[in-house]
Amino acid sequence: MKGIVFTELLEMIEDRFGYKLVDQLLQESDLPSGGIYTAIGTYDHAEMVTLVTKLSQQTQIPVSNLLRSYGQYMFTAFTRSYRPFVDRADSAFSLLSSVQHYIHVEVRKLYPDAELPHFTISQLAENHLRMHYVSERKLSDFAHGLIEGCLETYGEKATITKTNLVEDGSQVLFDIVKE
Ligand code: HEM
The missing domain is CATH 3.90.1520.10 (H-NOX domain)
Known part of the structure; x- marks a missing residue:
């Protein structure tokens, strides 16, 4: 998946739960990317699943709820990064x-x-x-x-x-x- 999916996910986690949890998740997840994402890079979709599953374990919030909140957050990010698509509708x-x-x-x-x-x-x-x-x-x-x-x-x-x-x-x- 594209880097934007990961950078926005980490930003949401930081906003909602604080940067310490982001650090902890990245350390514990042992990701192939090392948790370093650039907007144009491409990363394994499994990394997103790992991060959200770990976040669910830490917060006791079900994965489905986290993915749904993340979708809401992501749409707002799209309205900033891809404004013309939104303006057109x-x-x-x-x-x-x-x-x-x-x-x-x-x-x-x-x-x-x-x-x-x-x-x-x-x-x-x-x-x-x-x-x-x-x-x-x-x-x-x-x-x-x-x-x-x-x-x-x-x-x-x-x-x-x-x-x-x-x-x-x-x-x-x-x-x-x-x-
Ligand atoms: C301005 C609006 C939108 C933009 C710019 C956009 C762009 C993108 C991008 C960049 C990805 C990631 C692709 C990747 O990582 O390889 C993606 C994935 C996805 N998009 Fe959109 N999208 C938009 C609106 C929507 C809407 C409204 C929906 C749902 C109704 C949607 C459903 C999805 C889903 C579910 C995925 C995850 C991939 C999958 O399920 O296989 N997108 N989109």
């Missing part, structure tokens, strides 16, 4: 609808080795967007947080219902219904 549904065929396509042009999920997105009603997530990385909790972060950015409220389609979490349906 005038609502949360407009941005979410463009993830598969525009945003992640542009991300892939910037980073040919990016590991991106596949989304099938359909608008079922004016207030109902459905996103079908498929990824071998099984990061649907992270996706959940990104969707929440997106709604928050546009000041919109919606109910998100998450349905696991496959037991291993590699295929998940999100039904987002605006209030």
Whole structure:
């Protein structure tokens, strides 16, 4: 995964739990990268799983909750680093609808080795967007947080219902219904 995923994760941990915990996690995790990430570098996705699993052990917060909070945090980071994608969309549904065929396509042009999920997105009603997530990385909790972060950015409220389609979490349906 790209370095930005790791630098933002460590920043979130520092913000929420303090730099001492970041130091401790990096020391204990014995990561191939040594915990040194640059924004344009690429690192093994397993390092993210290791860091979040260790963080969960230290904080007693379930991995799924941590990934979801991290997704929310990450969306805010995207609004800073990739402002044009956000400016181009005038609502949360407009941005979410463009993830598969525009945003992640542009991300892939910037980073040919990016590991991106596949989304099938359909608008079922004016207030109902459905996103079908498929990824071998099984990061649907992270996706959940990104969707929440997106709604928050546009000041919109919606109910998100998450349905696991496959037991291993590699295929998940999100039904987002605006209030
Ligand atoms: C401005 C908006 C966005 C930008 C710039 C962006 C960019 C990226 C980048 C750079 C990665 C990391 C790729 C890698 O490490 O190799 C990523 C991964 C991911 N993105 Fe996006 N993204 C955006 C919006 C979204 C939204 C709204 C969703 C969810 C609905 C989403 C879902 C995901 C997921 C779940 C991953 C993790 C990889 C996986 O599950 O396989 N992204 N995105």
